[in-house]
Amino acid sequence: MKITSLTTYVVPPRWLFLKIETDAGIVGWGEPVIEGRAASVAAAVEELADYLVGKDPRRVEEHWTVLYRSGFYRGGGIHMSALAGIDQALWDITGRAHGAPVHELLGGRVRDRIKVYSWIGGDRPDQTAAAALAAVERGFTAVKMNGPEELQYLDTRDKVERVVANVAAVREAVGPDVGIGVDFHGRVHRPMARVLLEALAPYHLMFVEEPVLSEHVDGIADLLRASATPIALGERLFSRWDFKDVITSGVVDVIQPDLSHAGGITEVRKIAAMAEAYDIAVAPHCPLGPIALAACLQLDAVAYNAVIQEQSLGIHYNTGNDLLDYVVDPSVFAYSEGMVDIPRGPGLGIEVDEDYVRERAAVGHRWRNPVWRHPDGSVAEW
Ligand SMILES: O=C(O)[C@@H](O)[C@H](O)[C@H](O)CO
Ligand SMILES: [Mg+2]
Numbered sequence: 001m002k003i004t005s006l007t008t009y010v011v012p013p014r015w016l017f018l019k020i021e022t023d024a025g026i027v028g029w030g031e032p033v034i035e036g037r038a039a040s041v042a043a044a045v046e047e048l049a050d051y052l053v054g055k056d057p058r059r060v061e062e063h064w065t066v067l068y069r070s071g072f073y074r075g076g077g078i079h080m081s082a083l084a085g086i087d088q089a090l091w092d093i094t095g096r097a098h099g100a101p102v103h104e105l106l107g108g109r110v111r112d113r114i115k116v117y118s119w120i121g122g123d124r125p126d127q128t129a130a131a132a133l134a135a136v137e138r139g140f141t142a143v144k145m146n147g148p149e150e151l152q153y154l155d156t157r158d159k160v161e162r163v164v165a166n167v168a169a170v171r172e173a174v175g176p177d178v179g180i181g182v183d184f185h186g187r188v189h190r191p192m193a194r195v196l197l198e199a200l201a202p203y204h205l206m207f208v209e210e211p212v213l214s215e216h217v218d219g220i221a222d223l224l225r226a227s228a229t230p231i232a233l234g235e236r237l238f239s240r241w242d243f244k245d246v247i248t249s250g251v252v253d254v255i256q257p258d259l260s261h262a263g264g265i266t267e268v269r270k271i272a273a274m275a276e277a278y279d280i281a282v283a284p285h286c287p288l289g290p291i292a293l294a295a296c297l298q299l300d301a302v303a304y305n306a307v308i309q310e311q312s313l314g315i316h317y318n319t320g321n322d323l324l325d326y327v328v329d330p331s332v333f334a335y336s337e338g339m340v341d342i343p344r345g346p347g348l349g350i351e352v353d354e355d356y357v358r359e360r361a362a363v364g365h366r367w368r369n370p371v372w373r374h375p376d377g378s379v380a381e382w
Contacts, residue, residue, distance in 0.1 A: 032085020
C-alpha cells in the first residue's frame with residue numbers, strides 16, 4: 001500500500017482537517033492544527049507531503065522519526081502540529097487496513113470510556129453559574145471555566161474578588177460532586193498567581209490550569225508543590241523533550257498534551273508513559289474537532305493515567321460549527337454519565353462526512369486570536 005495524496009481543508013470554526021489517500025482505496029483523516037495558525041500548518045503539511053507520497057502508510061513510527069529527525073531543526077508548534085495530524089491519519093489508515101481500532105494495535109484498551117468536561121462561559125457569576133448548571137443538566141460531571149481576564153504583574157484586589165465570586169457561584173450552584181477546572185490561560189504573572197491560588201483554595205477545584213506560563217513554573221515551584229489544588233498544564237508543549245523538565249519538576253499533577261499539537265498519537269503515548277513514571281495524570285487538551293477528539297480517545301483507551309478528556313461540544317468560543325457537525329454518525333461519540341465511550345470502529349473509529357467538509361471548506365475561516373490590552377496600552381496575554 002502506498003500513500004498517493006495529502007489534502008487539507010480549512011473549516012469553521014477554526015480547524016484544519018487532513019485527508020491522506022492511498023492506492024488501496026483506504027483513506028485516513030487527521031487534524032493538524034494550532035489555533036490561529038491553520039494556514040501555516042497546512043503549508044507545513046504540504047511540504048512534508050513530498051516525503052510521504054509513495055511511502056507505505058503503515059510504517060507510522062518510521063515516518064514520524066524521519067519527519068522529526070531528518071529536518072535537522074526540531075520541534076516548534078507549526079511543525080509538531082503538522083506531524084500530529086499526519087500521524088493521526090497514518091494511524092487511521094493502518095487501523096482500517098487491519099480492520100481494527102487504533103487502540104487495539106496499541107495493545108488494547110485499559111478502559112471502556114473516559115470522563116469528559118465541558119467548557120462554561122459567562123461574564124458575571126450568575127451567568128457562569130447558570131452555564132454550569134446547564135452543563136450538569138446535559139450530563140456533564142465536570143466543567144472548565146476561565147480564571148481572570150487581563151491581569152497585570154501587580155493588580156488590584158477587585159480583579160481577584162471577581163474571579164473568586166465567579167468560582168464561588170459555580171461551586172455553590174453545582175455542589176461538591178462536580179469537578180471544576182479553572183484555566184488561568186497563562187495570563188497571570190508570578191505575584192498574582194500566588195494571590196489567586198490562595199484565594200481559590202477553599203473551592204476545592206479539580207485543577208488550576210496554566211497558573212503561569214509553562215516556562216515560568218520554576219519561578220513559583222515551591223508554591224505549586226505546596227498547593228492543595230492540583231496543577232495542570234501542557235497544551236503549549238510539543239514533544240517529550242518539551243515535557244521532560246515539567247514532568248521531573250514535581251510541580252505538575254496533570255499534564256495536558258494536545259494530540260493535534262504534540263506530534264500525534266505516537267508522541268503523546270510516549271509523553272503519557274513518561275508522566276506515569278512520575279505518578280502524573282494525563283488530561284488531553286482538545287478544544288478541536290471530531291478527528292482530534294477521536295485521536296484523543298484512542299490514546300485515553302491505552303494510557304492508564306488518562307484521567308479526564310477535554311472536548312468541544314457546545315464550547316462557547318467556537319462559533320460557526322460544532323464538534324458533531326463533521327461526522328456521518330454523531331452517536332459515534334456516545335456520551336453518558338459524564339463520560340464518553342471509546343469508539344470501537346476501525347482506525348480512529350469515526351466516519352468523516354467528506355461532502356460536508358468540502359462544503360464548509362468553501363467557506364473556510366480566518367480565525368485569529370484576539371489582541372488584548374492592559375489599561376496602559378501594553379499588550380495583555382490572551
Ligand atoms: O484549555 C483550553 O481549551 C484553552 O486554553 C484553549 O486551548 C485556548 O483558548 C486556545 O484555543
Ligand atoms: Mg487551556
